[in-house]
Amino acid sequence: MLKRTTRLLVSFVMVMAGAVIGVGAASGTAQAASCYTWNRTLSQGSSGADVTQLQIRVAGWVTSGERLSYDGQYGARTAAAVKKFQAAYGLSADGVAGPKTFSKIYALQDADCTPIHFTYGELNRCNSTWSGGAVSAATAKANALKTMWKLEAMRHQLGDVPIQISSGFRSYACNKAVGGSATSRHLYGDAADLVGSPSFCRLAQQARTHGFSQILGPGYPDHSDHTHVAFSPSQLWSASRCGI
Known part of the structure; x- marks a missing residue:
């Protein structure tokens, strides 16, 4: 709670400072976050690393079974994901990523x-x-970041209900210690085991529209006490008790 309150205070100060010196609020907030700043409006036909950064943040806003590529190319699928993101947060859903987005x-x-x-x-x-x-460690961490942004979209669609994670990245040693599969996506950093509320079935059902190609839940062996989501090359959804 303290972390979030501090972030909001810093963002407010930067926005106010931007208003005084003529700097846009979006730019001020980005610099305050020490993360990433977009310096141009993006739309269909745009390409580059800034498009990839955008794709990471909107990849959870897709249709059922769809997976958005992180290819740096702003095509129709990226525009559609941006539209869904914009609509979800009360913005004008035009598929163009500009200052408000x-x-x-x-x-x-x-x-x-x-x-x-x-x-x-x-x-x-x-x-x-x-x-x-x-x-590699860098790839595992990058994969985890992509998973978190999908979970953020999923969390918002569930009504901003907290989502609890019991397991994420595992080394081979950690995976063996918990009896994980030798081919587990946890070894790649793009998997998360979800527990708590909402129900496991609700989590599995919702995950279908947030870019996860692997969804395993109640009804799948050893998944009665959690819902597993991941990003794998081939699609595998199995949670028979949840109708998946």
Whole structure:
């Protein structure tokens, strides 16, 4: 709570400072967050690293079964995801990412680029270095960030109900210790096991529209006490007790 209150205070101060010296509020908030600043409006046809950064933050706003690519190309699917993001937060849903869209993103992220309701610590209870998994430490951490932004979208669609994570990235040693599958997506950093409220079935059902290609829940072996979501090359949804 203190972290969130401090962030809001800093953002307010920066916005007010921007108003005084003629700097846009969106730019001020981004710099205050020490994360990432967009310096141009993006729309269909745009390309570059700034498009990729946008895709990371809107990849959870897709249709059922869809997965948004992080390819730096602002195509129709990225525009559609931006529209859904804009509509969800009360913005004009035109599919063009401009100052108001970026301002909302800045308000939703912390200084390390994680969404305000999730942390790297929640996605990694194995080791602080993100090493020892199936990919490099940098890739595992980057994958976890993408997962957090999808969960942020999912959380908002559920009515801003807190989502609890019991397991995220695992090294091979950590995965073996908990009896995880040898091919577990936890080894790649893009998986999260969800517990608590809402129900496991509600979480599994909602996850279908937030870019997760792997959803395992009640009815799938060893998943009666959590819902597992991940981003894998091929789609696997299995939660028979939930109608999936």
